[in-house]
Amino acid sequence: MVVAETASMQGTSTQRVPDNFHRLSFSGSGKEYFGIWIVNVLLTIITLGIYSAWAKVRRNRYFYGNTVLLGRAFEYHAKGKQILIGRVIVFAYLIFYNVMLTFVPIAGIILALLLVVFVPWLVVRGLRFSARVTSYRNVRFDFVGGVGGAFLAFIVGPVISVLTLGILVPLASRWSYRYIGSNLRYGQRAFTTDPSVGAIYKSWFLSAAIIVAGLLIIAFIGFLNLAVIMTLFDGSYVATPELQVSMIALFVIGYLAFFSIFGVATLFYRAGVRNVAWSATTFDGKHQLTSDLSRGRYAWITITNVIVTLLTLGLMRPWAAVRMTRYVNEHTGVHFEGNVGEMFDKIAQEGSAVGSEFMDFEGFDFGF
Amino acid sequence: MASSVTEIAVGEWHPAGSSRSVPSRLIEDGGGVKALGEDGVELAGGVLAAVDISARVGAIPRRVEFPDGSLFETTDNDAMDRFLKRKGKTSLVHEWERFHPRLIAVVLATVLCGVAIYRYAVPALVEVAVLVTPPIVPKIMSASTLETMDRTLLDTSALSAERQNKIRDGFNAIARQSDRGEGGYRLNFRKGGTIGPNAFALPDGTLIVTDELIELAGDDTEMIIGVLAHEIGHVELEHSLRQIYRAAGVAGLIMMIGGDIGSGAEDILVQGAGLLTLSYSRGAESAADRHSVELMQKAGRDSTAIARFFDLLEDKLDDHGDTSILSTHPGTPERRKAILDYAAQLRAGAQ
Structure with missing residues (x-):
């Protein structure tokens, strides 16, 4: 108790009642999810993928329905048919796009234009759909973002990230978090997000350092094995079997090292940005959201999840998915201002969120 | 009439579109279901065909939506299942999803189907695609x-x-x-x-x-x-x-x-x-x-x-x-x- 008191005294200077901080929790279990998961996979395979829309509904209902805040669970309301229609549209577009790309490469300009308009539109549809089919305490979420914001966050952002070799990634992250976070509604109340670029750059620097250090190590090892690599390029190609074996080994190790470096850096960054963005989000102007993932722990859970899933040929995947969700939920919380019960008594549904739901279909898949 | 009234489950009731909730009991009454408040007053009701009862997924709360848009929610999934079973409605998918030795058969079936699809269905679809x-x-x-x-x-x-x-x-x-x-x-x-x-x-x-x-x-x-x-x-x-x-x-x-x-x-x-x-x-x-x-x-x-x-x-x-x-x-x-x-x-x- 003494420790806890000192901790809260040294904490933020705002006069928050400690009782009013509530974390999410996860009440599902890998054992329970296993059955849902394997039946999903089986039915998806025998229906050649068509059941995957209904599988998604059952999966999301399980994960939302076990995500608990203040003793109440979230709920996912989408119907399989809505998801199937969305998938058919996206699938048809992808086929059309690829066919055109193969047969009429000259039409590339038109296609690029179509893509630029069509993808943000699908993203908006997807975000709005995901928000509207999510409820908490019988009240739906809603999403009011427009195509322009989606264009900036999901087309311009990734493009400048690639063009600047990742240097502007924090800017792109900020755009997308702000676009999603500030256009989200619950009842008639708004969420607002404004993560500072400086804070995002702080976690970006760590990831950049990991990549630079990793590449230097790879370059150093490559330098030590210069003799092997040179034979690849000088054209004579007199590869003895031993040299061939060591070349393949070098190739495989290099490939793995490259991917693990970028993988770890990405995971560190993802967790860091989530912390910054969620902690810069308020609901209804006063209730402060918090995310306090440990970057190392987050990366460790992700990596060991993939390894365990592979070693068990997929059978431990349900356990891994539950483990990750539980960790993320338990490191996400809300500081409520004032009386929580009173606040929720006042929140009521806005008409629009549900009214158009049955007309709605999902665009690109975006979960919250 | 009184003899046909049976309690199904206890839970909470929300007015339509509201996050406010009150403790409630769900009862079966004649051909329909009703949500009652603590004082026994009817909060909402409807014939069974007009009431939307969510399918069971694991142990997440079960929802009963009434025609007026209000909602009864309960965590007592087993009680809801017993009620639905009496009405002749069982969820086959949930039955198969339960943690049970039968799942071993489901795993084997999944592996076999996966291999069969890869070996036979994909090549067959490829042939059809080539033909058309x-x-x-x-x-x-x-x-x-x-x-x-x-x-x-x-x-x-x-x-x-x-x-x-x-x-x-x-x-x-x-x-x-x-x-x-x-x-x-x-x-x-x-x-x-x-x-x-x-x-x-x-x-x-x-x-x-x-x-x-x-x-x-x-x-x-x-x-x-x-x-x-x-x-x-x-x-x-x-x-x-x-x-x-x-x-x-x-x-x-x-x-x-x-x-x-x-x-x-x-x-x-x-x-x-x-x-x-x-x-x-x-x-x-x-x-x-x-x-x-x-x-x-x-x-x-x-x-x-x-x-x-x-x-x-x-x-x-x-x-x-x-x-x-x-x-x-x-x-x-x-x-x-x-x-x-x-x-x-x-x-x-x-x-």
């Missing part, structure tokens, strides 16, 4: 591929007209023996540049052979014809279309279960499927080799000519490599042996 593909598709595909290659990699041939004609005559002779006939193919000579000694076929019957390959062959025109017969095999067996459809089909299936297996495992599956595509490509090469032997024999030519090409590859390019999981083509020594065996077998059959 209009001939214009490979034509446009080939025209744009050749155009791109001409612009980037290939150059006009420096070969003498005399040498070109000699090869073309031989080629026409074997093309006549093929299913598509002489008119089904167009042979093009190009300078290979960076791609070196090579020959390849586009799906509409456009064949390209590089000067470098012809120089490598020297005076052995028969060997070049053998290599071209191999390329005819690729066209006749429609390998490129099949490979495209196959890759698309497998990628599509993996994407469908992607949400259930997670993105990390999905990436690895895609890479694995890529390796399997390579094995498919090795199979296609062997099939084209056999096709070359058949065509050459039908045309009354040296059916083992293409084997000499592999000798040459081994000598000049020092290619002794065995087949590995990472190669698109079978190992050279292996291929030569398979060709000689097949030619001998055909000859034995003919006598």
Whole structure:
């Protein structure tokens, strides 16, 4: 108790009642999810993928329905048919796009234009759909973002990230978090997000350092094995079997090292940005959201999840998915201002969120 | 009436569209269900057909939505299931999802179905797709591929007209023996540049052979014809279309279960499927080799000519490599042996 008191005294200077901080929790279990998961996979395979829309509904209902805040669970309301229609549209577009790309490469300009308009539109549809089919305490979420914001966050952002070799990634992250976070509604109340670029750059620097250090190590090892690599390029190609074996080994190790470096850096960054963005989000102007993932722990859970899933040929995947969700939920919380019960008594549904739901279909898949 | 009233479950009731909730009991009353407040006052009700009861998923709260938009929520899933069972409604999917030894059978069925789909359904769908593909598709595909290659990699041939004609005559002779006939193919000579000694076929019957390959062959025109017969095999067996459809089909299936297996495992599956595509490509090469032997024999030519090409590859390019999981083509020594065996077998059959 003494420790806890000192901790809260040294904490933020705002006069928050400690009782009013509530974390999410996860009440599902890998054992329970296993059955849902394997039946999903089986039915998806025998229906050649068509059941995957209904599988998604059952999966999301399980994960939302076990995500608990203040003793109440979230709920996912989408119907399989809505998801199937969305998938058919996206699938048809992808086929059309690829066919055109193969047969009429000259039409590339038109296609690029179509893509630029069509993808943000699908993203908006997807975000709005995901928000509207999510409820908490019988009240739906809603999403009011427009195509322009989606264009900036999901087309311009990734493009400048690639063009600047990742240097502007924090800017792109900020755009997308702000676009999603500030256009989200619950009842008639708004969420607002404004993560500072400086804070995002702080976690970006760590990831950049990991990549630079990793590449230097790879370059150093490559330098030590210069003799092997040179034979690849000088054209004579007199590869003895031993040299061939060591070349393949070098190739495989290099490939793995490259991917693990970028993988770890990405995971560190993802967790860091989530912390910054969620902690810069308020609901209804006063209730402060918090995310306090440990970057190392987050990366460790992700990596060991993939390894365990592979070693068990997929059978431990349900356990891994539950483990990750539980960790993320338990490191996400809300500081409520004032009386929580009173606040929720006042929140009521806005008409629009549900009214158009049955007309709605999902665009690109975006979960919250 | 009173005798038909039974309590189903306890939970909470929300007015329509409101996050406010009050403790409530759900009761069965005659042909419908009602939500009652703590004081026994009816909060909402409706006939069973008009009430929407959510399907069970694990142990998440069960929702009962009334026609007026209000909601009764309970965590007592078993009680709801008992009630629905009395009404003759059971959820088959949930029954199978329960943690039960029967799940072992579901796992086995999943593995078996996965293998069966990969082995039988995907190839069958590929055949259907190849059948319904209009001939214009490979034509446009080939025209744009050749155009791109001409612009980037290939150059006009420096070969003498005399040498070109000699090869073309031989080629026409074997093309006549093929299913598509002489008119089904167009042979093009190009300078290979960076791609070196090579020959390849586009799906509409456009064949390209590089000067470098012809120089490598020297005076052995028969060997070049053998290599071209191999390329005819690729066209006749429609390998490129099949490979495209196959890759698309497998990628599509993996994407469908992607949400259930997670993105990390999905990436690895895609890479694995890529390796399997390579094995498919090795199979296609062997099939084209056999096709070359058949065509050459039908045309009354040296059916083992293409084997000499592999000798040459081994000598000049020092290619002794065995087949590995990472190669698109079978190992050279292996291929030569398979060709000689097949030619001998055909000859034995003919006598």
